[in-house]
Amino acid sequence: MPDENVVLVIRPRNCHYCGNGFYALGHLVDSIKANNIDVVDLAGQDAIKERVTQAIEKYNPDIVLSFGHGSPFVYTAENEKIVFDKNNIDILANRIWHTLSCLVGQKLGMEMVECGGLAFSGYNESWYWVAEDVNQDAYKDKYAKYFFDADNTIAFILAVTKNVAEAYRAGHDKYNQYIDYWLQNPDDDEYASEIAKWLIWDRDVSVVYTQQQQYVFEKNVLPIAVMGLPIILGVVASYR
């Protein structure tokens, strides 16, 4: 069985608009380490398939946290090269995987659980954010920090508690806290409602699949075959 005190973090630097995320996950690494959990930090040039495979075989982490580009079928990291797809997703069997990547929740996340993964946490549509500068540390960016911190909350709680439901709840609480902040707009920012809009979007397209059940925002235990549809249909159906 995987080692319950080891977390693997994958954070590419060289890919389109990856600067904010690279630095944001650096803060995540620091926070997890501060809780006396060992972190294998595959950053930048180390965020490649070969190194990820080696790290999983050598350190046997129970939690894998990543960000990078995604599609329904693949997760990519440094240089936008594939790290996980259907050919090797079974390497995550008996583990929990959270990834900040667009669309992975549509297919690959489900396949990960079908291949024996304990749980997948991620997004089943594109994850959008706003930034002053996409190359700087997200936590120094007046817009980006809210988006990345909300996602980091999910990852951090997963790493510390190993409790998927708790992480999902904490992440949504954080998204809601920031949505409230922007819809009050204490600093009179010109983009306030737009920032809130994309936080609402990201919250609502976050998904969790486990061996037993799955969570979609405000909708629990849905049949796996219709994942993703309830959110979209729920909105479309209420519009003329």
Next chain:
Amino acid sequence: MKLAQVVDWVNQMRKIGEADIPYIEVDGKFYTPNEILEEAKANSEVWQKIQEQLGDPSWGLVEKRLEEKIKKGRVPTIYSMGKTLTPEEQLKEIKEKTTTGWTLRLAEAKLLEELEKRRKNAR
């Protein structure tokens, strides 16, 4: 909705830059919160219809909101992993009804639902 409640609501919408953005469509005409307040003050026939129809949005309203926000410079560039969309590119996606354009509409619809939920809860 009492006039004082409308005033409070419009003030909150001003605070987040939404007071001059269309919020409802009545008989084919779009009304912003500022205009809704004027109709409420006049206790007009339109105000009666507005009260009946609040919370019943249309896709036309969603698209109009996006157009107005972009025209007024209220829309920032957005990013997803591997993609950037300037306000002008967002408008193009909406007009051409691409998959991304539908995502933009859907996100705006979600914002409108959130704003409406807060308006109702404040009453």
